[in-house]
Amino acid sequence: MTHSLFVNGRLHSVDTDGDAPLLWVLRDHLRLTGTxxxxxxxxxxxxxxxxxxxxxxxxxxxxxxxxxxxxxTIEGAAGPExxxxxxxWVARGVPQCxxxxxxxxxxxxALLRANSAPTDADIDAAMSGNLCRxxxxxxxxxxxxxxxAALGDRS
Amino acid sequence: xxxxxxxxxxxxIAMILFALIILIVAILLRPLTLPKPEALxxxxxxxxxxxxxxxxxxxxxxxxAARSVALFQEAGRVIRHPRCMNCHPRTDRPTQTDAMRPHxxxxxRGPDGAGDPHLRCATCHNDANFTGRDVPGNPQWLLxxxxxxxxxxxxxETCRQLFDPARSYITRAELLEHMANDALVGWAWHPxxxxxxxxxxxxxxxxxxxxxxxxDARWPA
Numbered sequence: 001m002t003h004s005l006f007v008n009g010r011l012h013s014v015d016t017d018g019d020a021p022l023l024w025v026l027r028d029h030l031r032l033t034g035t036x037x038x039x040x041x042x043x044x045x046x047x048x049x050x051x052x053x054x055x056x057x058x059x060x061x062x063x064x065x066x067x068x069x070x071x072x073t074i075e076g077a078a079g080p081e082x083x084x085x086x087x088x089w090v091a092r093g094v095p096q097c098x099x100x101x102x103x104x105x106x107x108x109x110a111l112l113r114a115n116s117a118p119t120d121a122d123i124d125a126a127m128s129g130n131l132c133r134x135x136x137x138x139x140x141x142x143x144x145x146x147x148x149a150a151l152g153d154r155s
Numbered sequence: 156x157x158x159x160x161x162x163x164x165x166x167x168i169a170m171i172l173f174a175l176i177i178l179i180v181a182i183l184l185r186p187l188t189l190p191k192p193e194a195l196x197x198x199x200x201x202x203x204x205x206x207x208x209x210x211x212x213x214x215x216x217x218x219x220a221a222r223s224v225a226l227f228q229e230a231g232r233v234i235r236h237p238r239c240m241n242c243h244p245r246t247d248r249p250t251q252t253d254a255m256r257p258h259x260x261x262x263x264r265g266p267d268g269a270g271d272p273h274l275r276c277a278t279c280h281n282d283a284n285f286t287g288r289d290v291p292g293n294p295q296w297l298l299x300x301x302x303x304x305x306x307x308x309x310x311x312e313t314c315r316q317l318f319d320p321a322r323s324y325i326t327r328a329e330l331l332e333h334m335a336n337d338a339l340v341g342w343a344w345h346p347x348x349x350x351x352x353x354x355x356x357x358x359x360x361x362x363x364x365x366x367x368x369x370x371d372a373r374w375p376a
Binding site: 019020021040041042043044045048054055056057059060061062065107110111114115122125126127128129130131 | 259260261262263271272273274275277278279281282285286287288289290
C-alpha cells in the first residue's frame, strides 16, 4: 500500500506495509541514514526523530501512524537551536563513536526549542531516554549548556 | 615362471553384491532412536489467561459482610496484577514487566502523569501496542496519581485508599466506570507480546466491583 509521508519539508510516497517501523522507511526507502538503529524496541533513543515537533522513537512508530505527522530527521534539523547545538558539539568534541549522536541531538534539539535555558535537572529528564555506550553524558550535558548560552548571547 | 593375474570369479562378485545388499538393508532397518523430547522454551509458551470467579460463585456466602470481602479479594487479583500495579507506583517512576522492575529507560511521571514535558510517555508508547517491536501502547497511556499508589500497600489499604476522598478524587460511580469500562484499564486484558493479561475479563472484573459495591463495599483487614 502506498503511504504519503512528510519528511523534512518534503512529501514522499512510500509503497510498503503500514506496519513497517518508520525507521525502516527512513533508512531503506528514503535513504535518510542519519537516524540509527540501536535496540529496535524504544529502549536506547538512537532512532529519535521529531513528529510534529515532539521527539519519538522511529523504531516503534509505524509508517501508518507517522503518515499523519510532519517528520523531522537529523538531516532536516535546522534553525538557531540546531546551529547552536552543532557548533557546541564540534567545539567540545562531544561524540566518541558517534553512533547515538543523531538521536542525542534530536532530543537535545526538542529540549532547547521548548526550554532555551535548561537546568541540569531539565537536561537529565529530557535526555534520560538516550543511551550512550561511550558514556559521553557529561559532554552531552555541557554541550547543551553551551548551546543554550550561545542562544542566549544571540538574543 | 609366469604369474597369473588374480581374477574375480562370478561367485566372488555375487558374494560382494550380496554383502552390500545385506549392509544396505541393515542400515535401512536399523532401530532409530528419536531425540529425547524437550519442553518448549518459556519464551514460546502461549500466554495463559488466569480465570476470574464470577459473581455467582460467591452467592453461597450467607453473611453479606463476608461476601463483600470475598468479592473484593477476588477483584483484588486484578488490582494486584502487574498489568495494573505497574502504573500505580508509589514513586514518580513507573515499573514494568511481571517482576515490576523500574521502567527502563528512566522516566518520570511529570506534571500530568504522562511523562516529563521533554520525555513524554508518547515518545515511545503509541495509541496501540506496536506488535512488531513489542512496545505496548494506548491512547490514554499515563500513570495513576501519586495519591493512588497501590504498590507496597496491602489489599485492605488499597481499598481504604479507594474510598478516601483525600486520595481518591473519584466517586464510587466513577470508580466503577474506571474499572469496568475505562479503555486504559481494559488494556490490562490485551497487553500484547508475551505479557500475561490480568485475570478473567474486564466485564467480569467490573461485575465483581459492582457486586462488591452492592454489598456495602466491605474490605479485608
